[in-house]
Amino acid sequence: MLMKDDFAPLYIQLQRKLRAQILNGEFKEGEAIPSETEIMKTFQSTRGTVRKAIALLVNEGLVHQVQGKGTFVLLRPLQYTMTNFGGFTDYLKSRKEVAVSKVLAQQTVTLDGKVYYQLVRARGVKKDDSVKYLMIDTSLIPLAIFPGLDQYDFENQSLYQIFREKYGIDPKRAEVNLSPVKIDAQMREILQVDKSEVALLKSEGSIYDQNDVEIEKIKIVCAPNVEVKIMTNLNNNANFAE
Amino acid sequence: MLMKDDFAPLYIQLQRKLRAQILNGEFKEGEAIPSETEIMKTFQSTRGTVRKAIALLVNEGLVHQVQGKGTFVLLRPLQYTMTNFGGFTDYLKSRKEVAVSKVLAQQTVTLDGKVYYQLVRARGVKKDDSVKYLMIDTSLIPLAIFPGLDQYDFENQSLYQIFREKYGIDPKRAEVNLSPVKIDAQMREILQVDKSEVALLKSEGSIYDQNDVEIEKIKIVCAPNVEVKIMTNLNNNANFAE
DNA sequence: TAGTGGTCTAGACCACGGT
């Protein structure tokens, strides 16, 4: 079932197939997906590969595993979970929603002697022919790394898709700081913020590629109705020093 | 070097040892740690185990790997990174800092017919004989799951350590929503917030154990000088549906 | 007892970086 000649490794292919089956409702929420052994047989693969694919889904928060029982689909109501800073289009696509972007400003700016392409967008989703804007997203992208980036149409194309397909650069790691920010007029208008609100949530940080090179500085301000939800596994810190 | 009879699996033992070496400065920031093959020989283990240990360190944000080159220690200035919601003491211990807790309130409350033990604490660190409070932490713990929990002294003991050692329950997964919250008098006093600030960052959510049972509801309000930093790997979403 | 996930081994081949 899995193709060795596909560009993606087998465990990624398997992750995609399993996720698609879950999102399509083939495996119901709260119920078990097939056991690792069954998945091995179905996809003609080995235990290690299957476990790696499932581990990614666990990390995504789509399933969880219980020893002796099985792997279960987590129940989570549809909501805009802002776990993936900057991967907005990809994220919504993986959740089968339609992403909408509106460019508010674009220009080249110089910062610390480096030239950046600045892109400010309102990001939202299409719901029943109307658009709801969920965040205002400011990107600073070094033109030394992405020459000619300003020629693309960012209303209809995913920034990260262009990074990958046109420049062969893959966003690998995000590091963002979260803080409250006072609401200004532009935020209030675009995100339709009620007068009673005084602050919104701001995420500010950097995206790095596989070589730990900073490829984007981001600032995202979220509408009050956007749930910024973090899901973490706590395994790592049960263990202090040696 | 690794002990089979230790309670922790080999890859966790190895993770701890490597982390300790990094934090002790044996491997410098920005430089490479020994290769996977070398670590295999040093600790008499196999590739899979070594890779699993390193994967955990990557997830922690302590190191990153570059194909063909090696595994490198990431440079990060000392700061209070709030990635592990609720694992405050554990986190600081793994960073070799001294955690301080002050109990502000404790009582039993009933919510939706269930009885909870409510614990409100100011959490901080000891620096040169003075204490800096960094967050106000409200926990709701179901007494049905943790009978007799109120007998412990939470100024000097880690809540999660008691969960693990006295009740055999291990916090596994956190799900929190982040949002701004208007500052009240208590926050302003304890966290020493400047008058110009109008909002702080609030993290509100639940902690689940290995069986996906909710074992704690948490609400954490952070001081303005606390960096709430999220580090994520973006691998998962480069791949849409199948 | 049978089936599940959790851990571990001992190999293999590949892609990439630097020499």
Add this chain to the structure above:
DNA sequence: CCGTGGTCTAGACCACTAG
């Protein structure tokens, strides 16, 4: 070319859950 990390295989034994 060699050493690095990235992927994959084909087994093994264990711990836990449930009938």
